[in-house]
Amino acid sequence: MAREEYFLDMRNITKLFPGVKANDNVNLSIKTGEIHALVGENGAGKTTLMNILYGLYDPDGGEIYYKGKKVKLKDPQKAIDLGIGMVHQHFMLVQPLTVTENIILGNEPRKNKGLMLDRRKAKKEVQDISKKYGLFVDPDAKIRDISVGMQQRVEIIKTLYRGAELLIFDEPTAVLTPQEIKELFEIFRSLKKQGKTIIFITHKLKEVKAISDRITVLRDGKSVDTVETNEVTEADVAELMVGRQVLLKVEKTPAQPTEEILNIKNLKVDDNRGLPAVKDVSLSVKKGEILGIAGVEGNGQSELVEALTGLREIKSGSIELRNKEISNYTARKIKREKVAHIPEDRHKHGLIMDFDLKENTILGYHDLDKFSKKGIMNYENIAKYTTKLIKEYDIRGAGMQSFAKNLSGGNQQKLIVAREFSHDPELLIASQPTRGVDVGSIEFIHKQIIDRRDNGAAVLLVSAELSEILSLSDRIAVIFEGEIVDILEASETDEMELGKLMTGSKADEAGGETLE
Amino acid sequence: AAPEATSAQDTRVGIVLSTGGLGDLSFNDAAYRGLQRAESELGIEFDYIEPADPAEDETALRRFAERGYDLVIGVGFQMSDSLEIVAMDYPHVNFAHVDEAFPDILDNVVSLNFAEWEGSFLAGALAALVSETNNVGYVGGVDFALIHRFEGGFYQGAKYINPDIEVQIRYADDFGDPARGREIALGMYDNGADVIYHAAGGTGTGVFEAAEEEDRYAIGVDSNQNHVAPGHVIASMLKRVDNAVYETVESVVDGTYEGGQNLYFTLADKGVGITDLEELAVEEIQAYEEGIISEEELEIIREMKEELTAPHAEKIAEIEEMIINGEIEVDNWGEIGRPDEL
Amino acid sequence: MNNLVDKVKTILINLGLSLLSIIIALIFGIFFILLTEQSPITAYSALYEGAFGDFRAILNTLWRSTPLILTGLAVALPFRAGLFNIGAEGQLLMGGFTAGVVGFYFTSLPGFIHLPFAVLAGVLVGGIWGGLPGFLKAKMDVHEVISTIMLNNIAIALTINYGINYFRETGRQATPRILESAALLRFNDMVDHVIFGRIPFIEIFEQPGIRLHINFIFAIISAIILWFLLFKTTLGYEMRAVGFNPDGAEYGGINPSKGVILAMFISGAVAGLAGVGEALGTHLSFMAGMDAGHGFTGIAVALIGQTHPIGVIFGGLLFGALAQGGLEMQFAGVPSDIVMIIQALVIFFVASLQVLKVYLAKRKAKGGVE
């Protein structure tokens, strides 16, 4: 195929950032109507490349051919005009506005071409698109009130509303539940059927295999290879990405649980709106085991974790740690009880993005004697400690003077893991510990969690990723609408069964079955 | 910068104004006028400083003294401490201070004070005479001692004419907020006042506006403000800071300057007073000549005087005489405070 | 080691750029000076002479910068904790008034009790006046911008209007003069001081017209303490965490309310100290008008100092120099409003060049990979 015949052809794209060559002579060629996966480690340059394609960054070198013609993408408007749409890694949605308002923004239907918004027409157009592609949304809901999966649909409708022919998805599945991922892939197929072309970034190789036609791999800012999906295995792709073999399956020995450390009885917790989110949950976790909590997002697991870690008030019930009631403890006091917490939202909770690494590695532990005495910080010790963590946990892309916000997501996650693991926790509460993280880092984090368990810690693992739950947990509690519907031995169940339980026993077809 | 040496003929005067600066329609402007007159009539030179911060007062006074100015003037009660400190360091420089008496005055300082209560007494009496509603008002700038002198004089004057008259009193807490002045005045007119006296600097502009709007009367203060709202400002209480400053400069030029005195300018020596109630005053004609008011407006002022205030001129003159010869004793509320019943 | 060189380099570049922006501002100022038919050269040499011309001028520049450094700090600290304190003005008034009253009211206290008492009382009341909006914010979600604006106006009514009338003895709109036992030590008087008098060459401070007093030292110490507090203590760590990300701070076991109240209290105390210095050091009484808008200028001082306590010292010195030199410009025939205009121009350009600084930093970093 001659290069001119590609739907999109990016040639020798180079982009420099202070201290980093984010893209180094990258080539990417996309065929009309294909689903093209773009993969690579955290920081490999995927997002940067896509931002260039969408007109958000000026490349420092290279050329872009779109439908055979050389184009210059000076701003997003130009990209939109050409028919390029992008669903960003961090959604570009205005929280207090409605779904419809977000979709029409910048391209609003107006009454008699005047000033006044034609809300009826807008709503109708949104409904038309949503029907045509099977993207069901509530046009009048405010963004801040809808689920992440819904928000993603809004992003997709946004691009379709502008007549996009090429849709870019930057890690669309990182924040979705298995059910939502399944639905998203349905949408992909429907888009493809309508003749749209798709670029799809993900860290989950299973997804790559399941949906893409071809794969381009980036490593360290360079394009390594482009391959046909059906000619490679997951392991092949992983190796291309990382440059070495990666263990995609977690290896672990059977658990050897000892005494109970955490005991939750009849716990009730409300959500932000004051509605019951956790309804009468009783659970216990033993030292030396990993208890997984499986559930579709929004079924109370976030509130449960927040209650356990002192970030949310409980309504009633009790939380006992080593037979001591801790339900009225502050977050700080709970930390002192050797409870570590990897929060689900690393930007909101896990890190102070404007702090440097040094200051982030002690967040929550800053008043430990080794970091501060009598209210005076001991930065010398902190620096030593940070250097140690950076080395031990292989946190890349930064020294301890750099800010957390300048780390890639994978490295941000490693930073949190490093911090939470390094104080010998006896109970580890890990929420979505590998979200948005590349395969290499997933391997690493999984290994760390198992090591903790084998050292006698209890682990409470919350994840939307069923494969993660299944491969790490010893026991699995399924949560549905705020209640624990069943507790299973991990070795005696599968995705099928979990999927059913997670969506309430009635919905038979739902759940996290295989992706095809 | 100014040259360092001075010859005997060209007398140099430095004046440090109070933080309100020029355009306060009050003592700063009046002192400045006095110096302008001295400049044209006596041929002196003068420089002025408008401090941005009262902390600058002392430094500014000192810089004048250091540079060999022949007379250094500080304007405003806030400056008395600073002036005393500097005057102590420069015993051979002549100083003058406006608006605050010193208990132990230095030999090289004269203090120029004004019996505002006497002038305001006349304003109060006139207001009471003109009032048909038996209800008059007083708007003060900021509620403190110096401004209480105006309040007290006005109150006593009005009550002297008519013990039953109602006197509304209110402060704007700002010398530069005409919007407030206007609303206070509108409120007073609403409550039945028909003449309002103000001692509120720029805030007073609002009082005049209210008078015009409601077609009632107001009385100006410090300078002749009768032309500011022709036909509605029936008179102004005069505080002749300009004359006092001029005379002080003159004394320095003449070599008759004599420090160590707290001077009081009273009705008796025309240091305070009230504008002409019968004829057009010089300032009013000057305002016309400078194009500030039109001929019709000048005519309005003339007619107003003829119809409204001239009939009372004799009575006011009589009262003035009685104050001067001590038959009427006016209390200085700035000193003794407001009477308890208020 | 390299680190230190880099740090010094950044500081020098920062200083250079600030200087550049001041020069640009002065060039624009020429236009306005010419409109008043004065010579810009005379005007600017007066500005320089007034601020730095001789030893006395320099000391007086320090004196003028004292309240500005303190109000600057009072804005900077809460800023780091995510709060915008427009209330330094009111806090200054409350602190100054309290100190002024204590300074004259207690007639029989020895100096070593009277002065500390007056200072601490002023600082404490300033702190309460600052802590109140902190409390309202933490406990009742009242936005601190509104509450501090309101409290400014309430402070004016309480101190300048009511307080002065209550205590006033002379015609000045001021509380009675404080006793010598409550006065802050002036550099001028150091020669006679039991301890400072022994310092060699201390007599160089004995010059008429030197108005610098010990509060300048207190201001510098305050800046250092705040720097230490912010960057070296757990409390500062917690405040900054709350300022950047309250949710993250809460996750880290930090109680955001505590940080908010404390940051505002300390800020009020520092602004209070500004008032204390003006009352007990500069005017020797609490006087109407002595706040002179320092609370608002403090906002610019804080942000030009990049809300870093040490940067605030430089910000304060800049404004102190402009004030002190500005007065001298009036002697050169440039009216006070032009002085204000030039100050505003300096603010514009220093703020704008901040951007250039960021840009340069970016370019430099980029140069690294090419």
Place this chain on the structure above:
Amino acid sequence: MDTIRQMLSISLLLASFRFATPLILAALGGIFSEKSGVVNIALEGMMLIGAFAAVYGSASTGNPWIGVLYSMLAGISFAAIFALVCVTFKADQIVVGTGINIFASGITIFLLQIFFRVRGTSPRVMRLPFLRVLGVRFNPITYIALILVPIVWFIFYKTHWGLRIRSIGEHPAAADTLGINVNLWRFVCVLISGLLAGLAGAHLSIGDGSAFVREMSAGRGFIALAAMIFGKWHPVGAFGAAMLFGYAEAIAVRVDFVFIPSELISAIPYVLTLVVLAGFIGKSIPPRASGKPYYKGEK
């Protein structure tokens, strides 16, 4: 009893409207600016220059309506400086706002000297005529302010402009990715805020007055800022808050309080506000991006 009767009188209500007028206008201006993401503490300075320009316009042409036009133009020109430095050059909005306020204080006195040869207080000029509507009499700017409240509400919540402005202040990057020129819109919004603040100044100088007095804005720009926050950045909320402030100020200048020392009466509005805020009003959350300059291609 008398106090209560005074507090409920019609004339007090009318005075409240007059006091509230500049607050309403400047607060609406503040909403434009802040909704688009630019914190505007320069309302005070823009109001002051507007007040001056109105007087100059009226004096030089004898037509107060020209004065109104000038006030808006002056507000816009100050806003243009503000926007140039803050939006285009991305300088700190609060510092520059402080600078604008100082600049306005200086330049108005300077211009008084240039145009009127006086310092501090201008000569009196032609003021706007009163309009009598439904038995009450206000100057036209008061009516304009009252009419603007629903209009601004309409713009923000019913038109595509409003939609864009609101999204720019919340999430500029989102707007940018949809091809909206964030900085251009911010620039325009700041200009509008200058226009409205300038008009507020005209109300003070030639609407309810007829002269310029130095610093005559007397802190009203800051009170307007408070009204805007109090009203949670909503035009109707800000109107309500401005009316409350206006009413409280009217009380302070008109009602006789027996138990409160006269010097403390001026503090009433502010104490009242604090009580109301602490007691009844929930959290005021600013537009998320306000105060932050927008750089393309940054998160």
